Amino acid sequence: MKNMHTPIAFTPAPLVFQDEALAEIQSMVRACMQCGTCTASCPNSFAMDLAPRQMWRMLLFGLKQEVLESRTFWLCSSCYSCTLRCPRGLPLTAAMAALKRLAAAEGDAVNRKKALFYQEFMQNVEQNGRIQEMGFMCHYFLAMHDPLLPLEYGPLGLKLLAKGKLHLGDSTQRGRLGPLFAKVRSMEEAS
Amino acid sequence: MKYAYYPGCSLGTSAEEYDVSTREVLKRLGVELSEIPDWTCCGASAVEPVSRLLTLALPARNLALTERECPGLDMLVPCSACYLNHLRVGRECATDRALPGRINEALGAEGLSYAGKVRVRHLLDVLASDVGPKAVAAQVSHSLEGLSVAPYYGCQALRPFALFDDPEHPRSMEPLISALGATVFGWDMGGRCCGASLMATRRDVALVSVAAILDAAAGADVIVTVCPMCQMNLEAYQSQAHHADTISVLYLPQLLGLAFGLSDEQTLLDKNLAMTDALKGKLRACEAASA
Amino acid sequence: MKKEYGALVVGAGIGGIRSALDLAETGLKVALIDARPSLGGILAQLDHQFPSDHCGMCKMLPLTQRDQSSQYCLRKGLFHKNIDIYLHTELSNLEGDPGKFQATLSRRSTFIDSTRxxxxxxxxxxxxxxxxxEFNAGLAQRTAVYLPVPHNIPNHYVVDLDNCQRCWRCYEACPTKAIDFKFEQRKDFHIVVATPDEQLAQDFPLWFKDENFPVHPTSSGEDALKLLAEGLDCGLMLLDLDLPQAEAERTLRRALELRPNLAVVLLAAPGKERDKDGGKDKVAAALLKxxxxxxxxxPxxxxxxxxxxxxxFMRxxxxxxxxxEVGAVILAAGFECYDPAASPGGCADLLLYGSHPGVLTSLEFERLASPxxxxxGLLTRPGDGKPLRRIAWLQCVGSRDVKKNADLCSSFCCMVSIKQALLAKRRSHDEAETTIFYMDMxxxxxxxxxxxDEAENEAGxxxxxxxxxxxxxxxxxxxxVQYFDYAGELREEVFDALVLAVGARPPKSMERLAQAAGIEVNDSGFCATKYLSPNRTSRLGVFAAGAFGEPTDIRGSLIQAGAAAMGASRMIRVYHGPRDETPEAEPEYTDVSRQVPRVLMALCTSCPTLERNVDSELLHQRMATLPGVVKVVDVQRACTREGWEALRQEAELAAPNRxxxxxCxxxxxxxxxxxxxxxLKLNPALMDVVDIHTASFSGRDTSFGGHAACLASCATGAGACDCGEGARTNEMGSLLAMAAAKLLGADPSTLPQATPVSPQALVVGGGLAGMTAAMGIADQGFKVVLVEEAExxxxxAMNLRYTLEGxxxxxxxxxxxxxxxxxxxxxxLKDSRVVLSRGKAGRFVTVVATGEGMAHTLHHGATILATGGHEAKVYEYGxxxxxxxxxxxxxxxxxxxxxxxxxxxxxVxxxxxxxxREESRNYCSRVCCQGALKNILMLKKRNPGLPVYVFYRDIMTTGFAEHYYTEARRSGAIFIRYTPDSRPQVDFKDDKPVITALDPVLGAQIELHPDLLVLSSGVEPGDAAEIADLFGVGLTSDGFFQEAESKWRPVDFLKHGIFACGLALGxxxxxxxxxxxKAAAQRVVRILSEKQLxxxxxxxxxxxxxxxRCGRCISVCPYGARALDLDRDKIVVDELLCQGCGSCMAACPNSATVxxxxxxxxxxxxxxxALAVQPSAAARL
Known part of the structure; x- marks a missing residue:
């Protein structure tokens, strides 16, 4: 783990009013007693750079940038094992999602790129009312600017195509969710 | 028995066979479905990392439609991600008093309102609890004797809300599988995560999970599942997961359909990517035995 | 006539027993009830108790007037003349007001006549x-007719009707006809069935033909009522809900009018007994109401x-x-151990409990370790019998888990686990590796x-x-076992057994009991009490004792129970006016010291098993030849009233002096x-009962089959087993002869003069504890002198500004x-100090000097030392x-x-x-964690964004205080664990603290710049050395008062009549x-309420x-009853304190002690x- 063995010096500053987005996530994990059950329950923890337990701790210490630099929360696959097992009943999976939102909004280029998958997905939903898998994947590949990515998924695409599964799907609901998305956006901006 | 049916987007495209077999099997079991008119995407597992309010508003829209169009009916959802998204709305509203107001403000954009009256049910819950293995057994015309079936439940049908099964050691599929004459393959991977959407973003990590699950299934003839995401992950990435022997991954209603003697059009087995010869052989043997 | 008691104590575990004894010893009559068929609660199952790792329950028995209770092992039974014990009994209703409650008790039958x-x-x-x-925590099996606690005396079998298979084999096997399944009464038990179902009406009488129940099927409610109105003595009515609802309801109402005690059972069609939500059907629910x-x-x-x-029917x-009728009620129904398997949202699967034989609860481990x-008592794994050499304990199973509605600490599990680990070490001759996984120890x-520390550093x-x-x-x-250690490493270890330290849950019957007693329960399901009135429930006159109000350990339970007894006692005195001034007259006995011994020997011949085994004629003859025996009589069934009446008449005729x-x-x-x-006006000390019954069964194999075979062979005379008639008769003769010899040698002289009691108490220390104790004594009508050093x-307590509970x-x-x-x-007496004290329980003389130079001489019967303590002073860090x-x-x-x-x-x-918690103050001060939480919550209330960092070793919020720990974390305070090896370092820069420390979770050094550094400095006892010396009581190495026994006599000193409480005690x-x-006050009242001791x-x-004067006897005396009187150059014995254990006699090299x-x-x-060869036996040989 980066920088962790040299002293981190920080002067405590008021936590709640300093950063609302951070405070919201902090409030989700405040009652944490550092038992580590989350880390142990996580099927993807082997690939994480910060153990979830450490990440919660750093959040509570206000080490926002350090947390956003980590890949841990991007590796949450929403299996809810940690949420189920947490003896404090903390909404840890929801906190992971909140971190993804925070990273998309405030993170660096790396974070923004990682958020693209979800954003492209929702953009497709907004347009079509129901997700158009084919269109979504095409957009996603384009947005990622990674020439190798489509190749990786290519064989699968071909298989799906062969099975007649990659049609555009029904377009009856196209534009159906436009008003709701707009309303939610305006509400979130207002708050 | 009648339910408001929410198929969800996947079942219209990549998981068509799940949709068709679900409708056919339920029809055979005397369960009536009334598809929710005008339903839209619930946001699946992508919405939460994008917007918290949308996470609740999208499914709430479908719930509001159900309340208006299918009053008094439970909402039946075959997709686990859709199931959790819809279920969560009521759960969160119960603990956060400000939430219903905000959701309804958003739904106001479409003139809808959500009152929290709909009970959200997973297909597996309905099959295991409402229909029950007895009624299932009564429909079996082609016993699946000799077939070893590994039940795979995935995550979101079980967690975080433990409603119809043990979220750590799920067992609800077992009586159903036994009712078909098949053998339950004993393993403890039924509730293990398949990696879900990490398959798109961090395939290397998701493949570790898939490999672990497939390895543990060695010896079973078929894996059955109740989630389109799990089905796709387990089925489509078998070669990348360095898994030597391929294994078929069917939806639970497909398996039921086989035992009920439904036609190919009703089970859509040819839509599955990994129909192994071994499984086909076993199925033929079952058929021969019951004929 | 309705029985009257001073108090009703619900629950006969140690808490209930303590409360009952505390009240009974002051002369109040107590009804002690328990829902179980046995006494002792959970302690009946525990053999080893921290810190002695033995049992010590008997130490809570009365020290004085001890002949009033037939005193011996408390785990086997409790006898006190003022305590009536009702087992298998629950409180079903409580009406009335303090001073005059009407308590309805329901006793479930055990179907076995304990007198037979x-x-x-x-x-x-x-x-x-x-x-x-149940006794073996499920590790062994029992039959449906069984002994609830195998070691009780007297011990009677009970029938567990729920699991009875109705084969009636026990009934047939019972040699004394003690089992009563009411066969004779079945023919008189009329059953009326009201059902429109013709098939059922036809079947019913046929089904019950073999049982002899007269069944009267009717097709309507009208017909059924007619039968009742005609005078049918009906015991049960079955009412079919398929009848029209109005008819069913009317039938029920009318039937209950005609026969208020009639049992009416509803028959409900499938699905009708429950409605959709799983509750009772509305009609059924209405009728049940x-x-x-x-x-x-x-069907x-x-x-x-x-x-x-x-x-x-049998029920x-x-x-x-x-x-x-009772004056006050004490609820001491204890707690239930958390069951990982049964609790909703339990964790049986996660912990392999129930599916792996090596995973045990702590209660199961206790049973495994019990002989x-x-x-x-062999520590082997259930299932495969593997010796347990690697054992792990898992703390907080079912405690400190908000998801299981347990935002509380069960308080006892940590110490239980340490004790069990030490026990495992000892049992395995130090071979066992023991590991305790914990969050806070x-x-x-x-x-x-x-x-x-000893467990860790010395025992390993x-x-x-x-x-x-x-x-x-x-x-x-x-x-x-997999866990993440503090370095963030995933570790894996293999163990032979895993012990789950299960916590406390409210008793299973809590809901029923709370309703019956009319009390409120708190969020955790325990009895609701207020922080500063810890024993009072929501109902006046009803008190909570033991772990019923808050999970606690044995010591805590006993203190709680003593305090509850004080509350109840005070309540009874308040409502019943001043104490009855005419105490029971002490019986007067004839002085027989100059008479020739005349022994009357009575032999109980009631037991059928005895008759079959003994040649009673031979026994009579032989006994009559013993020295001093004037008469040998037979008594039929000595254990019955009639038997004793016959015995009394015989005794009056023979006028014996022994x-x-x-x-038996x-x-x-x-x-x-x-x-x-x-x-007879004869001192009971000159009487004895010798157990000849047990003798007749001695040597029998207690396992199944052994005794039956032996009895059968004896009865037919065919066998020659060692329980043969001759051998039995001899053995019984020896026992009687030994007892007769003992009686002959008994000292018939009268007892030494009793000590008259000065009816006043002295309380030293006018703080919270001293004042509370003084009030507790004064409110019960006794004079108290309260001496306070300060002005x-x-x-x-005057320094405190708020409490955690608000x-x-x-x-x-x-x-x-x-x-x-x-x-x-x-x-x-303010500005005063004790300068001299002499005397013993019942009669102390103490001189108190006041600031003005006055000296008061006080005569008092008992003393409480409550000299308090103070915040420890720290001078580090400026x-x-x-x-x-x-x-x-x-x-x-x-x-x-x-x-x-x-x-x-x-x-901050x-x-x-x-x-x-390190030398030289190696104890937890108990108040600092709660003090810190109090301050955190106050700081956060006033400034929610204020960062608060707490460096801690273990947070010690036991009981419900745990909730505030959760709250403090929730409020955003950050808790950072440190160990004595890596303490936070404090420096100052610009006159502000700079703290560097290792955060073990991050594995990194952190540096904080708070503007306040708050030290939890702990508490110290006041300087009590002089007071301890004056009163002749002990101090611990830390300067607190040393009680007689930390668990069983928590507020007593070894020196009788002096008690300690408050901060001076710990x-x-x-x-x-x-x-x-309050507990100490009640102990004082116990002494003062006697005229003499x-x-x-x-x-x-x-x-x-x-x-x-070698002094060996002084050091061996476990009761501190002996001292060297320097003035008279004598070893003196405090006769009130001496319990007659005989240790001194064994230690005395000169036989000077007798x-x-x-x-x-x-x-x-x-x-x-015992050794004498009996004539007829010799002849036979």
Whole structure:
């Protein structure tokens, strides 16, 4: 783990009013007693750079940038094992999602790129009312600017195509969710 | 028995066979479905990392439609991600008093309102609890004797809300599988995560999970599942997961359909990517035995 | 006539027993009930108790007047003349007001007549049923007719009707006809069935033909009522809900009018007994409310309906309900151990509990370690018998888990696990590796930290601060435990067994009991009490004792129970006016010391098993030849009233001066001997009961089959086993001869003069504890002198500004001071100190000097020492020099006064356990964690964004205080664990603290710049050395008062008549002090309520001429009853304190110490009698 063995010096500053987005996530994990059950329950923890337990701790210490630099929360696959097992009943999976939102909004280029998958997905939903898998994947590949990515998924695409599964799907609901998305956006901006 | 049916987007495209077999099997079991008119995407597992309010508003829209169009009916959802998204709305509203107001403000954009009256049910819950293995057994015309079936439940049908099964050691599929004459393959991977959407973003990590699950299934003839995401992950990435022997991954209603003697059009087995010869052989043997 | 009692105590575990004894000893009659069929609660199952790792329950028995209770092992039974025990009994209703409650008790039948049962076990031998044994925590099986606690005396079998298979084999096997299944009454038990179902009406009479029940089927409610109106003596009505609802309801109402005690059972069609939501159907629910007994689901099948109805019949005719009148009620129903398997949202799967034989609860481990347990105390794994050499304990199973509605700490599990780990070490001769996984090791008692340190450093118990998350079956039946250690490494270890330290849950019957007693429960399901009135429930006159109000350990339970007894006692006195001034007259006995011994020997011949085994004629002849025996008589069934009446008549005729009774279960007869003594004017010390019954069964194999075979062969005379008639007769003869010899040698001289009691108490220390104790005594009508060194009452508690629970301690203390000063029974001497004290329990003389130079001489019967303590002083880090360094108490005061403004602070750091929990103050101060939480929550309330960092070793929030720990975390305070090896370092820069420390979770150094550093400095006792010296009591190495026994006599000193409470006894919160003060007050009242104190019959004496003053007897005396009187150059014995144990006699090299009533000649004569060859036996040989 980066920088962790040299002293981190920080002067405590008021936590709640300093950063609302951070405070919201902090409030989700405040009652944490550092038992580590989350880390142990996580099927993807082997690939994480910060153990979830450490990440919660750093959040509570206000080490926002350090947390956003980590890949841990991007590796949450929403299996809810940690949420189920947490003896404090903390909404840890929801906190992971909140971190993804925070990273998309405030993170660096790396974070923004990682958020693209979800954003492209929702953009497709907004347009079509129901997700158009084919269109979504095409957009996603384009947005990622990674020439190798489509190749990786290519064989699968071909298989799906062969099975007649990659049609555009029904377009009856196209534009159906436009008003709701707009309303939610305006509400979130207002708050 | 009648339910408001929410198929969800996947079942219209990549998981068509799940949709068709679900409708056919339920029809055979005397369960009536009334598809929710005008339903839209619930946001699946992508919405939460994008917007918290949308996470609740999208499914709430479908719930509001159900309340208006299918009053008094439970909402039946075959997709686990859709199931959790819809279920969560009521759960969160119960603990956060400000939430219903905000959701309804958003739904106001479409003139809808959500009152929290709909009970959200997973297909597996309905099959295991409402229909029950007895009624299932009564429909079996082609016993699946000799077939070893590994039940795979995935995550979101079980967690975080433990409603119809043990979220750590799920067992609800077992009586159903036994009712078909098949053998339950004993393993403890039924509730293990398949990696879900990490398959798109961090395939290397998701493949570790898939490999672990497939390895543990060695010896079973078929894996059955109740989630389109799990089905796709387990089925489509078998070669990348360095898994030597391929294994078929069917939806639970497909398996039921086989035992009920439904036609190919009703089970859509040819839509599955990994129909192994071994499984086909076993199925033929079952058929021969019951004929 | 309705029985009247001073108090009803619900629950006969140690809490209930303590409360009952505390009340009974002051002369109040007590009804002690328990829902279980046995006494002792959970302690009946525990053999080893921290810190002695033995049992010590008997130490809570009365020390004085001990002959009033036939005193011996408390785990086997309790006898006190003022306590009536009702087992298998629950409180079903409580009406009325304090002083005059009407309590309705319902007693479930055990179907075995305890006056007939001789515990031979033949019934259990033939019983085919097998269910998990409660006594062995499910590790072994029992039969449906069984002994609830195998070691009880007297011990009677009970029938567990729910699991009975109705084979009636036990009934047939019972040699004394003690089992009563009411066969005769079945033919008179009329059953009326009202059903429109013709098939059912036809079937029913046929089904019950074999059972002899007269069944009257009717097709309508009208017809059924007609039968009742015609006078049919109907015991049960079955009412079909298929009848129209109005008709069913009318029938029920009318039937209950005609026969108020009629049992009505509803028959409900499938689906009708429950509505959609799983609750009762509305119609059924309405009728149940009207008085129907229960609902039975249709269709009925013979195989189920017949046993069900037959059992219902047996319950109806055998269970009883009765009312008693009581002045106050104490609820001591204890707690239930968390069951990982049964609780909703349990964790059985996660922890492999139930599926892996190596995963045990702590209760199961206790049974495994018990010699009376399933493995006879061998620590082997159930299932495969593998010796347990690697054992892990998992703390907080079912505790401190908000998801299981347990936002509480169960308080006892940490110490239990340490004790069990040490036990495992000892049992395995140090071979066992023991590991305790914990989150916080709560060693928050005065001496607990040292116990832990010893376990860790000397015994080698490993403590791992981690919460294992995954338990998997390992190789060879072992268990794989995975956990994240503090370095963030995933670790995996293999163990032979995993012990789950299960926590406390409210008793299963809590809901029922709370409703019956009319009390409220708190969020956790325990009895609701208030922090500063810890024993009061929501209902006046109803008190909570033991762990019923808050989970606690044995010591805590006993203190709680003592305090509850004080509350109840005070309530009874308040409502019943001043104490009855005419105490029971002491019986007067004839002085027989100059008479020739005349022994009347009575032999109980009632037992059928005896008759078959003994040649009673031969026995008679032989006994008549013994020296001193004037008459040998037979008595039929000595254990019955009639038997004793016959015995009394015989005794009056023979006018003996010694009485020897050959019967069984001597302890049961002790109260009767006292009555007999009064009738004959003969001291009961000159009477004895010898157990000839047990002799007749001696040597039998207690396992199934052994005895039955042996009995059968004896009865037919075919066998020659060692229980043959001749051998039995000889053995019985020897026992009787020995007892006769002992009686002949008994000292008939009258007892030494009893000590008259000065009816006044002295309380030293006018703080919270002293004042509370003084009020507790004064309110019960006794005079109290309260001596305070300072010029004002109040003490340490006056420094507090708020409590964690939101009380106002300032106002509380002001009220208390006012009450004390106004109380006419309390005389307050301020600015005064004790200068001299002499005397013993009942009669102390103490001189108190006041500031003005006056000296008061006080005569008092009992003393309470409550000299208190204070916040420990710390001088490190510029505390007292720098304004930014405070103690927790200072912060509390400044927050209250407003001199610290939370909103202007930018960061606060706290360091817990400052110089505590390590030598030289190696104890947990108990108040600092709660003090810190109090300050955190106050700071956060005033400034929610204020960062607060707490450096801690273990947070010690036991009981419900745990909730505030959760709250503090929730409020955003960050808790950072440190160890004594890596303490936070404090420097100052620009006069502000800079703290560097290792955060073990991050594995990194952190540096904090708070503007306040708060030190939890802990508490110290006041300087009590002089007081301890004056009163001759002990101090611990830390300077606290040393009680007689930390668990069983928590507020007593070894020196009788002196008690301790409050902070001087050990670190204590306000609540703790209140409780110990009340408990101590009740102990004092117990002494003051006697006119005089008399010692027991067996007491040590010293023959001064033989004594060399070596002093060995002083150090061996476990009761501190002996001392060297320097003035008279003599070893003196405090006869009230001496319990006649005989340790001194064994230790004395010169035989200078003797036990009155148990001297050498007597014992020699007994041995001679035992060894004497009996004439007829010799002839046969």
């Amino acid at each position: 049962c001789v515990s031979c076990g033949l019934c259990a031998e033939v019983c085919p049923a097998r269910v998990p044994s 009207l008085g129907a007994r229960e609902v039975l689901a249709k 009925l099948r013979q195989a189920q309906a017949v046993p069900w109805l037959d059992k219902l 109806l005719v055998s269970d009883e309900s009765f009312s008693i 009376t347990g399933p493995s006879q 709560r060693t928050n008692g005065r001496d607990y930290q040292r116990y832990r 118990v490993r403590f791992v601060p981690a919460r294992p998350h995954t338990i998997l079956p390992g190789p060879d039946g072992d268990i794989l 009485v020897l009774i050959g019967a 279960l001597p302890y049961v007869h002790v109260p009767r001997l006292r009555e007999l003594g009064e009738a 004002h009452l109040g003490g340490q 009380d106002d301690p300032v106002r509380f203390m002001e009220d208390l001071v006012e009450q004390v000063e106004k109380n006419p029974n309390i005389r307050v 505390n007292r020099v720098r304004k930014c360094v405070l103690t927790q108490l200072e912060l509390e005061q400044r927050l209250a006064a407003g001199s610290v403004d939370a909103s202007s602070l930018s960061g 750091a706290m360091i817990q356990c400052w110089r505590s 670190p204590a919160t306000m609540r703790d002090s209140l409780l110990s003060a 008399s010692c027991g019959n067996v007491v040590a004496e010293v023959r001064d001429t033989l004594c060399s 036990l009155r009533g148990f001297h050498d000649e007597q014992v020699m004569a007994v041995i001679d009698a």
